[in-house]
Structure formats: structure tokens, C-alpha cells
Amino acid sequence: DADGAATLRTPIVAVLGHVDHGKTTLLDKIRGSAVSEGEAGAITQHIGATAVPLSTISEMAGELVDPTDFDLPGLLYIDTPGHHSFSTLRSRGGALADIAVLVVDVNDGFQPQTEEAVDILKRTQTPFIVAANKVDTVPGWNPNEGLPIQESMEQQSERVQGDLNERLYGIIGELSDHDFAADMYWRVQNFQNNVGVVPVSAMTGEGVPDLLTVLMGLSQRYMKDEMQIDVEGPGAGTVLEVKEAQGFGTTVDAVLYDGTIREDDEIVVGGLEAPITTEVRALLQPKPLEEIRTEKAFEKVPEVSAAAGVKIAAPDLDDAMAGAPIRVVRDRDRGQVIADVEQE
Numbered sequence: 001d002a003d004g005a006a007t008l009r010t011p012i013v014a015v016l017g018h019v020d021h022g023k024t025t026l027l028d029k030i031r032g033s034a035v036s037e038g039e040a041g042a043i044t045q046h047i048g049a050t051a052v053p054l055s056t057i058s059e060m061a062g063e064l065v066d067p068t069d070f071d072l073p074g075l076l077y078i079d080t081p082g083h084h085s086f087s088t089l090r091s092r093g094g095a096l097a098d099i100a101v102l103v104v105d106v107n108d109g110f111q112p113q114t115e116e117a118v119d120i121l122k123r124t125q126t127p128f129i130v131a132a133n134k135v136d137t138v139p140g141w142n143p144n145e146g147l148p149i150q151e152s153m154e155q156q157s158e159r160v161q162g163d164l165n166e167r168l169y170g171i172i173g174e175l176s177d178h179d180f181a182a183d184m185y186w187r188v189q190n191f192q193n194n195v196g197v198v199p200v201s202a203m204t205g206e207g208v209p210d211l212l213t214v215l216m217g218l219s220q221r222y223m224k225d226e227m228q229i230d231v232e233g234p235g236a237g238t239v240l241e242v243k244e245a246q247g248f249g250t251t252v253d254a255v256l257y258d259g260t261i262r263e264d265d266e267i268v269v270g271g272l273e274a275p276i277t278t279e280v281r282a283l284l285q286p287k288p289l290e291e292i293r294t295e296k297a298f299e300k301v302p303e304v305s306a307a308a309g310v311k312i313a314a315p316d317l318d319d320a321m322a323g324a325p326i327r328v329v330r331d332r333d334r335g336q337v338i339a340d341v342e343q344e
């Protein structure tokens, strides 16, 4: 595509955190839509995937990002629900991710699902940063729409700055209790050894430029070698959801994390009883900045390259399982691919 970044995979970013701490609002701010408004009870019931191209990221990050510094095509965000009953969805999102954003409400600090998310990130060794969200709710906060956070903090009164810092150091202390050395992101030299804390407001967009910049930097610096993938190779992905789609029967919503998948490819999908071998009838992809859950945002495409959210239409998917692997067979031995899927 236009960025000439065809051999670099889009990093997958999982957004994790306690219920109502602002994960979906933060993504909404980034993609300029309002998915959370349509959600039942304001709880995110399903994992969604959103592709944000580099051009959008550099536009939002403004002076903080020079797009020529990056040769990654963008970032693919996976929103996860914070409600306690969605633990499997959270660990699925965490396990898929290259990097993660842990969203923590500055007023509430660490809560049960924050703890759970930290455990998932530790277990899966996923590098992450903390979005210390809702800074605009600190009493007396004077909002500066979309401003980098240090600039906005300088413009707050001494008392407000003190209040916010106290909360931020509370979060840093809680990270330390979980064996993560953390600091304000602008003081972190090496994001592999230290967790950077980015104060943000998903509401006013303050700190969002910083968050995007740190995420791009983190991906670029520490993930690049791993993401130098063979984009022509047979695709590998994970099923997020199995659902009906009008005109296509049972489909699977999936995140492709490696290689490509094409129309008419033979695929093997983990099933309730046994792996399902079938043939791709259609690939439906969300347009950039649109949500995979919004049917109208889909377009039929002949081929999809990692990383991407994709809806796969194929016969015999009724017994496909959320969380199960998907593998493209292409020129490999089908029996071996089936055995691999069974193993996972």
C-alpha cells in the first residue's frame, strides 16, 4: 500500500482495564466515532478490532509524531470488555496482542479487573503502557482539547497539578506492588524495563497525542524484528466470535496475526468436536477507522494481510469456537495443518 510498509505487520494493541475506566471512549476518541453510545448498558459485550492507519495517528499526534520516523502501517486495536464476566475475552485479547494499553481511572486506581489484566500481561509477557485516564475529572481541571499532556499540565493550577501527581504516583505504586517499575512516560528511557504512565483524558483528548506517540515508538523500537513477516505466507489467526451474517450464514470474526488469507483458500478452524476444514467463500473487512461490529462498514476483499480484523464467510462454520485457531492450508500438507490446529 501507499506507505510502502508491505513487509511490516501492523502491531496488535490490546486495550485492557477495569469496567468503566474508559477503554472504549479512548478508542472512540482515536477513531472519531462513538461505538460506545450504541452499546447495551454501556458494557462492551464483544471484542472489536479497529485498524488505525499511520496517517491518522500522525494527524492526531501532531507535533509529537513525524510520520517519516515510522515505517509501520499503523496500529490494530483490540477493545476488550472490563466486566468481570468476560475474563476469557480479556485473556484472548491479551494473548493476541503485541503490545497493550492498560487503562486505569485516576480516581479509582487499581481495581479487580485491573489486577487481572496485569496478571494476563505478565503471564503473556506483553509490553504495555498505562493510560491514566480521566485526568479531566480532577477538581479544578482546566481542559485543553487534544493538547499534549505536559503542555496541558503546565497550564493547570499548582493545586490541580499536585492532586493529579498524587493520583499518578498512586498508580505507579500499585504497578510497583505488581513488580513493574513504572514512571511518567517522559521520564522512561527504556520501555522494555519500565512501564510508562501516560496521563490522558479520553473525553477531552488531552494526552492522546502522547499515548499514540508512545505506542508507535514502543512498536517501532521493540517489536520490529518480530513483525518482519512473510506477508505472502499462509495466514494464521484467532477466532473472536462466531456469528450469523445476512446472506453469508455462519461466519467467524477473526484477527489475522500472520501471513495472508485469500478468497477460495482452504482453511482449518478449531471446532467444538474436531477441526473444521472448509473453503473461504468471502472475506469481509472493516474499512479503516470503522468498527468490525458495524455490518455496513464491511467491504468484500480478495485478500487480507496481517494484522487485521476480518470476517470470514465459509460453509460448515457452525461448530467453530471463539478463541480457536484458524490456519490457511495453501501449499502445506492438510493433515499436518489439522494436527497443528488440534494441538493448540
Ligand code: GTP
Pocket (backbone or CB within 6 Å): 017, 018, 019, 020, 021, 022, 023, 024, 025, 026, 036, 042, 043, 044, 080, 081, 082, 083, 133, 134, 135, 136, 137, 200, 201, 202, 203, 204
Ligand atoms: P467496559 O467496556 O464496560 O469495560 O467500560 P470501558 O472501560 O470501555 O469504559 P467506557 O469507555 O464505556 O467509559 C465509561 C464511562 O466513563 C462513560 O460514561 C464515559 O463517558 C466515561 N469516561 C471515559 N473516559 C473518560 C474521561 O477521560 N473523562 C471523563 N470525564 N469521563 C470519561
Ligand code: MG
Pocket (backbone or CB within 6 Å): 023, 024, 025, 042, 043, 044, 079, 080, 081, 082
Ligand atoms: Mg468498553
